[in-house]
Amino acid sequence: MASPCRIYGRTAELAAVAALSDRLRPRQGGALLLVAEPGLGRSALLAWAGDEFRLGPVLRPRPLTGEPRPYDGMRALLCAAAERRGSAPPPAAFGAVRPAGPPELHRLTGLPELPELPELLRQYVPEEEPLLVCVDDVHLWDAPSRALLGSAARRPDPARPIGILLSVAEHRSDDPDIAGLPVVRFGPLDDCAATALLRDLTGGVLDPSVRSELLSEAEGNPAVLTALAQRLTPDQLGGHRPLPRPLVDGGSLWATFGGRLAPLPSATRQFLLLAAAAHEPDPDAAGADAALVLRAARAAGLGPAAPDPAEAARLVHHDGDRITFTGSLLRRTVYTAAPSSQRRAAHALLASAIDADRHRLRHLLHLALAAQGPDAALAAGLVAASAPGTPTSGMERSAALSRAAELTNQEDVRTARLTAAADYARLAGHTRRARRLLAATREGASPDTVHGRTELVRGSMALRDGPVGDAYQALLMAAERLDPSDAEAALEARMEAMDAAWAAGDPVACLAALAEPPALTGAPRPSPPQDPRRDYSDYRAGLRTALDGHPAEAAPPLRRVLDRARDDDDPVRLMRAGVAALVLGDIPAACRANARALAVSRSRGLASLTPRILEHLAYAELRAGQHARAGSHAQEGLRAAHRAGQRNIAAGQHAILALVASVEDDAAAVAAHAGAAVEIARPHGLLQAVTLAEWASARADLCRGRPFEAAARLGPLTRPGPGRGHFAVRMLALPCFVEAAVRSGASAEARVAVEEFARWTAQGVDPQAPAQLARCRALVAPPDDTADALFALALTRHQAVHGDFERARTQLLYGKWLRRRRRPAEAKNRLRDALVAFEHCGAPAWAEQTRGELRATGDTPAPVPAGGLAVLTPQQLRIARRVAEGATNREVALSLSVSPRTVDHHLRNVFALLGVRSRTELSRLVDRAERDGAQP
Structure with missing residues (x-):
């Protein structure tokens, strides 16, 4: 095993430590308190800070062992100073006979008083150098030493620059001895x-x-x-x-968290085990049922004071209805570190304390967790109690069915129960648990229906997190095995297979998945579902016809799909209605259908479906030109996809965020999101995500004045032939390619692309396309008045649809064309309109490009007035004010609890929005705004 020798992540924490060092340079003191739960790395960061400090000596006292005596902590600190200088350490009875010192120490402790910390250190450390004191686990120090250290941290000595860096456990961070110090709290690593x-x-x-x-x-x-x-x-x-x-395992968790649990009384640890066991059937629940745990505790003979030490140590929180552990890792430590016999006994107690008539599933589940071997009757009871329609959560159903499988000897029944448990776990957003459950199934003599269900769940998971080619094959196999015995599940498998083929950009495979299954012999086909909303025949027929290149014939069935979606409450059907709307070119309807699907999904807590709906909604909003809204939904979808373990959905969200960033011109964000999308999408065969990411990168190249790079990116994706981009996305990116090709001198290739774009525009599937087509034709038009008329036509067509950004791009290109034709007055009008539009839709770099064109016409854009600070967001305004006060990026980051990179990103946008080029200009502008009272 390699030994890590660096800090991972922790941008804000490192910035805070660096800011403490910066304060010591001008010989000012300072302090910082690092607060974290066990195992999060506060000790590692403290050690790193000491190793990296270069301004002077570092004092790192050894940890105290055993029960500390008064002033043992201060003696350890002075011993570290003495060892560093090679002088004699303080006496073992240090602190017993020292005179003078802060009177409050004597009043608080009743112990003899000591001088302040700087005076104590003078005899060991030269005063001409800054000093850094690093104390790990300061909550383990004796109270008098901690009070002396806290006093020095709160009141720096002006004659001696001392930095005090302390670490403390989260549950001791409010100790009054160290109260009032600047705090940095650690969270989990991303x-x-x-x-x-x-x-x-x-x-x-x-x-x-x-x-x-x-x-x-x-x-x-x-x-x-x-x-x-x-x-x-x-x-x-x-x-x-x-x-x-x-x-x-329990040993690994105990090594990290056992120090907090070991000092507890035996009764308290037993109470915690009951609480952890009560939480086990549904780990996503907000704590354990307090009434149940207390009844089980009374049955175990535990007194009412048993939980008190755990609450005092902040291990659990009891709010009356629920008992909640302060962290899931702590709860898992309590449960897994206990012997299996104790865990079974805890579940038996909980089962006896549950009303079996009112909470049958929970009662049976605890009985099953207490069982030691197969039990067919108990397993059958679990299956019956977890049937659809019963009032319980998906994770409880998954736990019940997986436990029922463990109690089952018959292999095909066991496989069916494991598959159902995996499906419930998948729907609850626990993909990894679902995958583990599927891995426990075995190929055997099970019926085709059982294997078909297993392949359906496996393919559905691969569609969201795995190679979509594998998902396609698994889903088609599932459909073949499920037909004709389970026609509804077979239809679901074929619809998911179509989604896999669409993500892969394979129209032939899409058509194959959408085709009617071959006629089956040996048994009549089941009748179709009676509910017309569950009949996907219109959806399948419309998509098949559209993919065959007949959009006019596809419109009637797809329109019927949209009509039925108006009052539907099924999120999957609503999402498919959104797809139908996109194929029809009805972007507002796509936004409405997906927004309704999202509302339904949220209300029902469908953790597995929500990330995918958010991806569809963000994409529809992107097509509608609502970039800010698309970015917000994509960010939410990215977090939800990560929680649910759905990397393929995350890749799509990253691609959408890259496109949003290419409008806002955050080059770093475009590169980061596009890179993250491609890293997942290429090995998983997600051609749609790859095409969107490359389009975003090319658009960023165009904004930065790099048309050759943009054309090189988009050429392979937009040209006809093998290896091109996604069939449903490549035409959306083609206007960008035309602009890049013209600007890089490849006009002939651009003309070919324009003709293909014209044929696609005629299908009427994108409301933005007619205006973009006129713009593209203007770009490739000969140098005569034809381009003038085409640009004017493009602007007229833009008025019929929403989309400030695309209209602003047309105005910018028109203004450039007019300027090059020596028509500056007309160019200025177009460029000013473009500037306002870019500023309105939050595209600062595109706005700066427009200002450059305006300057080339001889028009100098008016300086941003003081009242112009109103264009800044609240975060941008806070950063602008702090920078105007002379703060460095690192100091701003520390004060706002963000990373220096975030400050740098916002500051670049502030400069672009306000038209300033330096911190000095920004300071003057902010100062003028504050004096004039122009800033609201």
């Missing part, structure tokens, strides 16, 4: 930082699916992640051997 840590721990030999499991299990805790990586063999890390279950 996936990027955790992946980097894993890469260093394993030397890069890590299967992607194993990495995903480790990231999920560790929940961003670097200590747990390290224990996991060290526990697994190279074959397991590489995906060549199965992973152990549970993946995080």
Whole structure:
């Protein structure tokens, strides 16, 4: 195993530590308190800060062992100073006979008083150098030493620059001895930082699916992640051997969190085990049922005071109805570290405390978790109690069915129950749990229907997180096995197979999935569903006809799909209605259908479906020109996709965010999101996401004045022939290619592309296309008045549809054309309109490009008046004011609890929006605005 030697992530935390060092340069003191739960890396950051400090000596006292005596902490600090200088350490009875010092220490502790910390250190550390004091786990120090240290941190000595960097456990962060200090709280590592840590721990030999499991299990805790990586063999890390279950064992968790649990009384630990066991059937629930846990505790003979030490130590919170652990890793530690016999006993107690008539599933589930071997009757009861329509959560159903499978000997029944459990876990957004359950199924003599269901669940998961080619084949196999015995499930499999083919950009495979299944012999086909809303015949017929190149014939059935969606409440059908609307070119209807689907999905808590709906909605809003709204929904969808383990959906959201960033011209965001999309999309065969990401990168190139690069990106995607972009996206990107080709001198190739775009526009599937076609024709028109008329036509057509950004681009290109024809007065009018439109839709770099064109016409855009600060967002305004006061980016980041990179991004946008070129200009503008009272 490799040993990591760097800090992972922690941008804001590193900035805070660096800011503390910066304050010591002008010989000013300062302090910082690092607060975190166990295992999150506060000790590592403290050690890193000491290693990186270059301004002077660093004092790092050794940890205290055992029960500390008064002033043991201060003696340890002075011992560290003495060792560094080679002088004698303070006496063992340090603090017992020292005179003078802050009177409040004597009043608080009743102990002899000591001088202030700077005076104590003078005899050990030269005063001419700044000094950094690093104390880890300061909550373990004795109270008098902690009070002395806190006093020095709150009142820096003007004669001596001392930086005090302390770390403390989260549950002790409100200790009055260290109250009032600047605090930096650690959260879990994000996936990027955790992946980097894993890469260093394993030397890069890590299967992607194993990495995903480790990231999920560790929940961003670097200590747990390290224990996991060290526990697994190279074959397991590489995906060549199965992973152990549970993946995080009780010993690994106890090594991190046991220090908080070990001091508790036995009765309290038993109470915590009951609470953790009560939470086990539904880990997503908001805590355990307090009444149930208390009844079980009384049955176990635990007194009413049993939970008090746990609440005092902030391990659990009891709000009357629920008992909630302060972290899921802590709850898992309590449960998995207990012997199996104790866990079974806890479940038996809980089962006895549950009203079996009112809460039958919960009662049976705890009985099953207390069972030691197969029990057919108990398994059958679990299946009956978890049937659809019963008032319980998807995760409880999944837990019940998986436990029923464990209690079942018959292989085909066991497989059916595991498959159903996996499906409920998938629908609840627990993809990894679903995958583990499917892995436990075995090929055998089970009926085709059972195997068909298994393949349907497996293919549905691969569609969202895996190669879509594999998903397509699994889903078609599922449909073949499910027909004719389960026609509804077979139809679902074929619709999902069509989605997989669409994501892959394979129209032939789409048509194959949409085709009617071949006639089956041996049994009559079941009748179609009676509910007309469940009949996908119009949807299938319309899409088949559209993909065959007959949009006019496709319109009637697709329009019927939209009509039925007006009062529908099924999110899947609503999402498909949104697809029908996009094919029809009715973008507002697509937005409405997907927005309704999102509302239904949220109200029902459909964690698996919500990320996909958000992707569809964000894409429809992008097509409608509502970039800010699309970005907001894509960000939400990206977070939801990560929670649900749906990397393919995340790739689509990244691609949409890259396109949004290409409007806002955040080059770093475009590169980051496009890169993240392509990293997932290429190996998984997601051609649609790849095409969107490359389009975003090319548009950013155009904004930056790099037409050759833009043409090189888009050429392979937009040209006819093999290897081109996605069939439903490439034409949307073609206007960008035409502009890039013309600006890079490839006019002949641009003319060919314009003719293909004209044929596509005639189909009427994109409301923006007619205006874009006129603009493209203007760009390739000969140098006569034809282009003038075409640009004017394009602007007229833009008025018929929404889309400020595309209209502004047409105005910018028209203004450029007019300027080059020596018609500056007309050019100025067009360019000014473009400038206002770009500013309105939040595209600062495109606005700056327009200002450059205006300057080329001899027109100098008026300087932004003081009242122009109103164009800034609240965050931009806060940053502008702090910078105007002379703060560095790092200091601004610390004060606003953001990263320096975020400050830099916002500051560049502020400069562009206000038309200033330096911090000095910005300072003058803000100062004038504040004096004149122009800024609201």
